[in-house]
Amino acid sequence: xxxxxxxxxxxxxxxxxxxxxxxxxxxxxxxxxxxxxxxxxxxxxxxxxxxxxxxxxxxxxxxxxxxxxxxxxxxxxxxxxxxxxxxxxxxxxxxxxxxxxxxxxxxxxxxxxxxxxxxxxxxxxxxxxxxxxxxxxxxxxxxxxxxxxxxxxxxxxxxxxxxxxxxxxxxxxxxxxxxxxxxxxxxxxxxxxxxxxxxxxxxxxxxxxxxxxxxxxxxxxxxxxxxxxxxxxxxxxxxxxxxxxxxxxxxxxxxxxxxxxxxxxxxxxxxxxxxxxxxxxxxxxxxxxxxxxxxxxxxxxxxxxxxxxxx
Ligand SMILES: [Zn+2]
Numbered sequence: 001x002x003x004x005x006x007x008x009x010x011x012x013x014x015x016x017x018x019x020x021x022x023x024x025x026x027x028x029x030x031x032x033x034x035x036x037x038x039x040x041x042x043x044x045x046x047x048x049x050x051x052x053x054x055x056x057x058x059x060x061x062x063x064x065x066x067x068x069x070x071x072x073x074x075x076x077x078x079x080x081x082x083x084x085x086x087x088x089x090x091x092x093x094x095x096x097x098x099x100x101x102x103x104x105x106x107x108x109x110x111x112x113x114x115x116x117x118x119x120x121x122x123x124x125x126x127x128x129x130x131x132x133x134x135x136x137x138x139x140x141x142x143x144x145x146x147x148x149x150x151x152x153x154x155x156x157x158x159x160x161x162x163x164x165x166x167x168x169x170x171x172x173x174x175x176x177x178x179x180x181x182x183x184x185x186x187x188x189x190x191x192x193x194x195x196x197x198x199x200x201x202x203x204x205x206x207x208x209x210x211x212x213x214x215x216x217x218x219x220x221x222x223x224x225x226x227x228x229x230x231x232x233x234x235x236x237x238x239x240x241x242x243x244x245x246x247x248x249x250x251x252x253x254x255x256x257x258x259x260x261x262x263x264x265x266x267x268x269x270x271x272x273x274x275x276x277x278x279x280x281x282x283x284x285x286x287x288x289x290x291x292x293x294x295x296x297x298x299x300x301x302x303x304x305x306x307x308x309x310x311x
Contacts, residue, residue: 026133031309039309043294047308048130054094055128055310061096061141061242061249062129062303067295068249069304070129070142074100076121082107083119084152086162092123092132096142098198098243099124103145106193106238114188118152120167121145122235128307131295141249143242146235147193149186149208167234170208175271177207187215193238194222200241200252202226205233206270213263223261228270230279248301 028050029042039047048069059072073094078085083103085093095103103121110116125142126132138144148167157165170186172178190212194202204212206228216223229237242249257266269275297305 028133039305040297042296043131044296044300044304044308045131045133045294047297048126048128049133051126051128051308052091053127055307057307057310059097059243059245060303061143061246062307063141063248063301064250065138065141065144065239065252067299068129068141068301069307070094070096070125070140071303071307071310072097073125073127073129073142076100076103076124079156080104080107082111082152083121084157084162085121086148086157086165087122088159088162090123092126092139093121094127094129094142095124095145096240096243096246099143099145099240102196102198102238102240103147106147106196109192110189114192115185116151116189117154120148120150120152122148122167130300130304130308138239143240143249145238147189147238148235150234151185169234171205171233173207174205174276175207177211182208182211184215187212190226190236191216191222193236194225198240198243199225199238201237201239203229203232203237203239205229205231206267208232208236209262209267210271213261213267216261220261220263223263224256227262228267230275248303 026043026045026049029046030050031039031047034042054073055071057071059074061070062068074097076085076093076095078088078093103119107119111118122145123136123139124145125139129140129142131140149170150168168181170178170182190202190204193199202225204226209226209228212223212226239252242251259265297308
């Protein structure tokens, strides 16, 4: 993890089970303290990061997973019969109600059918979605959730334990699964999530995809949804399709791997060095580069202004 941190920071990737110390949250700026001009100039992550409660509107995922917001969010209860939410201080257990329902269903199915002892749930979305001050490029519209690859213990964790416990890595490195940690129950859990019609994508670290390709038998079409991506070595990421009633929600392009499962060429690419070499931070440039301008409300769908300013 330590080795990956600069890489993650550089690419602004997804770290649902990530190291809190590595994240520097942007200061929260409540929209009610700003006039109209300042509202449009303030980085959207500071506005959305200041909202403690959802916008009291009909549930709607607005925009794209990595550029949007969320109206009428619902909270996943922090302790359920088959799940517990981690990192409560982040207040990111909000999502579109369709996502909350899906996580609850996965938790129960995994416990009853897959021998998985309940879910530890990482980041979902902020109460009104939108860009986050730390950690993720996506998770903006309430249709993304991170699930730890560490099974839930048989007791209720204290709030402090939910802050301090680290998710256990299931890989030895970016090419090798840790067979002392990885089990068939992990594979069954991911297959279960991929089997739901609502699920568009699941992101895992490349050796996890390799382990699933080796493990899968019979109908392997579910593997098409499970895609390798950086940073998913201790949790996996579930992304669902746009739910009904969200007309401005932009779906994940379907684009199945050419071989139907992604176990061939796509996996070989991720098991190779090219994607990692691309992601390595390079030497400091001679001329200082201006950091990218942070996303403001002007860069988000128009409805997001109403969502973030609603009482
Ligand atoms: Zn994620």
